[in-house]
Amino acid sequence: MPTGRIVVKVPGSTANLGPGFDTLGMALSLFTWVSLEHAAATRISLLGDNMSGIPKDKSNLVYRVAQAVFEKAGAHVPELDIVICSDIPLTRGLGSSAAAIVAALVAANALIGNPLSQNELFQMATALEKHPDNVGASLFGGIVAAAWDGTSAEYVRLEPPAGMEILVAIPEFQLSTKKARNVLPQHVSLADAVFNVSHSSLLTAALATGRMDVLRHAMRDRLHQPYRSALIPGMDIILENAGDHGALGAVLSGAGPTLLLLVDSRDPKRGQLEGFLKDVMSKEDIEIAARWLEPCLHGPLVRYLEAGDPDYRLEPRDVLSRAKAEVGA
Ligand SMILES: Nc1ncnc2c1ncn2[C@@H]1O[C@H](COP(=O)(O)OP(=O)(O)O)[C@@H](O)[C@H]1O
Ligand SMILES: N[C@@H](CCOP(=O)(O)O)C(=O)O
Numbered sequence: 311m312p313t314g315r316i317v318v319k320v321p322g323s324t325a326n327l328g329p330g331f332d333t334l335g336m337a338l339s340l341f342t343w344v345s346l347e348h349a350a351a352t353r354i355s356l357l358g359d360n361m362s363g364i365p366k367d368k369s370n371l372v373y374r375v376a377q378a379v380f381e382k383a384g385a386h387v388p389e390l391d392i393v394i395c396s397d398i399p400l401t402r403g404l405g406s407s408a409a410a411i412v413a414a415l416v417a418a419n420a421l422i423g424n425p426l427s428q429n430e431l432f433q434m435a436t437a438l439e440k441h442p443d444n445v446g447a448s449l450f451g452g453i454v455a456a457a458w459d460g461t462s463a464e465y466v467r468l469e470p471p472a473g474m475e476i477l478v479a480i481p482e483f484q485l486s487t488k489k490a491r492n493v494l495p496q497h498v499s500l501a502d503a504v505f506n507v508s509h510s511s512l513l514t515a516a517l518a519t520g521r522m523d524v525l526r527h528a529m530r531d532r533l534h535q536p537y538r539s540a541l542i543p544g545m546d547i548i549l550e551n552a553g554d555h556g557a558l559g560a561v562l563s564g565a566g567p568t569l570l571l572l573v574d575s576r577d578p579k580r581g582q583l584e585g586f587l588k589d590v591m592s593k594e595d596i597e598i599a600a601r602w603l604e605p606c607l608h609g610p611l612v613r614y615l616e617a618g619d620p621d622y623r624l625e626p627r628d629v630l631s632r633a634k635a636e637v638g639a
Contacts, residue, residue: 335447403564408444490565
């Protein structure tokens with residue numbers, strides 16, 4: 311079994327893209343870093359502004375997922391030195407839990423010499439997250455169309471259209487995926503099911519062929535957004551009108567509360583969008599952080615630090631900042 315420190319960088323993601331509920335995901339240029347190494351006693355260090363409320367004991371998601379890898383691989387590594395750092399705001403619909411799961415899976419697998427295949431990691435990630443859209447995007451990068459039948463997941467990766475940018479409006483308040491799933495109905499009408507199958511198919515085909523002109527029509531949804539809109543004041547106005555202010559399409563990102571706009575980088579009207587988002591949300595007394603992002607084309611980047619590596623003995627914060635610089639911050 312190799313010894314040393316593993317550092318993994320994994321992209322966050324947006325799920326659903328409107329009608330592709332629990333199916334479509336896209337990796338984003340926001341990242342989580344996880345470092346793992348063998349230790350005499352477990353220690354979990356949390357770095358950065360997005361770690362509030364994350365446990366530092368063995369109930370931590372990264373620790374638990376790493377143990378699931380060791381168990382599946384028949385390895386025994388009960389004690390770990392873990393460092394976690396993330397750009398991805400928690401519980402905002404930008405896939406922080408999926409990125410943490412994928413980072414833990416990939417880092418733990420690398421720590422014991424990569425006995426599990428990428429497909430085995432995808433199956434484990436999907437079973438842990440309970441839907442394949444975010445974890446698929448974090449694991450494979452780009453846009454992922456994935457289906458899970460409760461036992462096994464399959465996916466196809468697409469290259470995002472060139473020149474497509476993303477503007478997100480991240481509200482100050484948190485909304486857990488669990489809460490946002492609890493407002494969804496158990497049954498939907500055949501008409502709504504047909505609406506989503508057709509729009510999700512159209513959207514996937516449009517993304518695969520670069521037909522950005524179709525996105526506004528294709529990104530409409532009847533399965534989750536109408537039920538979740540009561541949890542996000544201002545959402546309906548933004549989804550309905552963003553197209554008139556320069557967006558190709560506007561949707562709830564994952565389970566929300568972040569709102570996500572796809573934008574053609576060549577559109578001269580794109581400069582209006584931030585003001586439009588802020589105006590609508592301030593009328594609802596909600597502060598937002600507006601951030602321009604890009605699709606992330608890669609999945610996890612892994613760096614292995616051997617005991618002889620000059621970075622190996624550094625403090626976790628320094629190791630992560632060096633690793634960030636090396637694999638791209
Ligand atoms: N880096 C991390 N390390 C440990 N736990 C994490 C990490 N990131 C997210 N989580 C867990 O995932 C939860 C957020 O998941 P979720 O409600 O699905 O929202 P999101 O849309 O951000 O994925 C957090 O409250 C925390 O329990
Ligand atoms: N398909 C899921 C996606 C949840 O994404 P998250 O980033 O909010 O965790 C859903 O819509 O519930």
